[in-house]
Amino acid sequence: MLREFGCSIAGAVTIGDPNSARRTQPRYEPVSEAEILQRLRRAASDGDLGSDDQSRSMLAGYQPKLLLACFDGNWYLPRGRAHSTHILKPRLAARPDGLAREHYGHALAVKLGLAHYGTELIGRGVRQYLVIERYDRVVNGETVTLIHQEDAAQALGLDWVDEDAKFQNPDAPRDSHRPSAYRFAEILGSLQGEGRPIADLLRRLTFTVLIGDNDAHAKNLAVLHLPGRSALADVYDAVPNLFQEGRIKCNLALAIDGSFDHRCISAGHLIREGERWNALGAGEAERIVTETLADFAKALDSVVVPPGVPAAVTAQLAWNVERLQTGHEIGERPSGYRRKRSRPAKTASGNR
Ligand SMILES: Nc1ncnc2c1ncn2[C@@H]1O[C@H](COP(=O)(O)OP(=O)(O)OP(=O)(O)O)[C@@H](O)[C@H]1O
Ligand SMILES: [Mg+2]
Structure with a gap:
């Protein structure tokens, strides 16, 4: 069909x-x-x-x-x-x-x-x-x-009528009617073809934590079925949502190593989450997380912040990566915290 x-899958079958x-x-x-x-x-x-x-x-x-x-x-x-x-x-x-x-x-x-x-x-x-x-x-x-895409909720066969079903349940984290990073990793591990969708998922989850996206639920993660292979789809609908005035709930959509509270996450949580999938090589989870943190810190220096993004968001993103790179949990950002630009590396000629 x-x-x-x-x-698109939602309208793939029409009786008329x-x-x-x-x-x-x-x-x-x-x-x-x-x-x-x-x-x-x-x-x-x-x-x-x-x-x-x-x-x-x-x-x-x-x-x-x-x-x-x-x-x-x-x-x-x-x-x-x-x-x-x-x-x-x-x-x-x-x-x-x-x-x-x-x-x-x-x-x-x-x-x-x-x-x-x-x-x-x-x-x-x-x-x-x-x-x-x-x-x-x-x-x-x-x-x-069209390239067929299938989101994690579809791939996991979650109830599409229940609006909460796309979130892992903090009261019952092992509920099989709900998603988890582990369950989605299992799906990615079963995909055929080249590429490392599992490694990509760990990078994706590290990014989710770094930007403070509390909405990375099973409908915001997808598999792309390319000719001859399937892959984790590009990041979409990834919004730094947590750092808004008056927000009191800091729960992530999917727990990282058992922790839903964004403020309690450290690089160790991300590494342990990757390791528990039993699908990455020795030391690979640590390497992926460390590299993603370094790439993110560099990206903060080079990506132009679009007008309208509150200063608190950019400050918080810098705080997140600094905390994770120094082995801490994210915790609470002090209100006076400002982003420190990393120094541009000097070249041999000393210009930059
Ligand atoms: N760049 C893209 N290319 C292809 N499909 C996309 C893209 N961005 C989003 N989609 C698809 O469209 C759907 C809706 O988009 P998106 O998640 O951005 O909307 P939303 O209304 O913000 O979702 P939510 O209910 O999660 O807030 C996604 O679940 C995904 O299937
Ligand atoms: Mg969405």
Whole structure:
């Protein structure tokens, strides 16, 4: 079904009137900037995908979004079975800095090689929106081929009606109806083909802790089924969420070595979590965590912080990596803590 019809998994099977086949013919309809803004406003107010019933776009998730295709810098509405190439998220009044934080989280993931697609923050104020390129598409001219992705909730067969099922349960961490890093690692360990999805998962979880993303649940981790091999999908929806004024719950979506509380995590927790999967080589978990911490510290120096990201977020990210690199638990950041830029390494000529 997926190969022949190429639909996203959520809408892969449709039972309908065969005479309506003409309506599902794939085509792209040009859309103006004004209409994009209007559809984004509608998506934000109605909490839907900003589309109408002519489009079969299906995407999970809480945030409102709009699915569009972009060819040669021009935007189109995918109609019928046509595939989108980009996801657009509108700014929400309740979370005015949410898009900037998501864009920053993404830029850091790209720097660490954990994501390979682009995002762009467009406009300002209430008209601001985030453009996210899809990593599950191959675009050739106006031909869009879909790469099948399966999120961890689907791969683990979690109940898709229960909204809590995508989070590990701190009251019953071994509940088999809920995900855990271990259970997802088991799935990745069973994948065929080249690559080390398990090693990638440990890098991914280390990144989750470093940015303070409390929303890395089973629907925000996915497997990408590429031709001939499957891999851990690029990082997506990775937002430094924990460092917001008034937030009191510091629980992660998946425990790290048994600990849900972000403030109690140390590099040792991450290493032990990787080791307990029994799938990495001797000393490999420690090497992966150490390297990821070093890469992250460098990324903080080089990635430009998008306007709108609160200073407390950048300070906290620097605090997180400093604490983990010095063998401590993350703990509480003192309010006066400021980010220390690491000195650029001197070259032989002494210029930089
Ligand atoms: N860059 C991308 N390429 C392909 N698919 C993506 C990409 N980003 C997100 N997705 C898919 O779209 C779904 C929804 O996107 P996303 O997680 O960003 O939305 P959300 O509404 O913020 O989710 P949540 O409910 O976790 O807050 C994801 O679960 C994933 O399957
Ligand atoms: Mg999501």
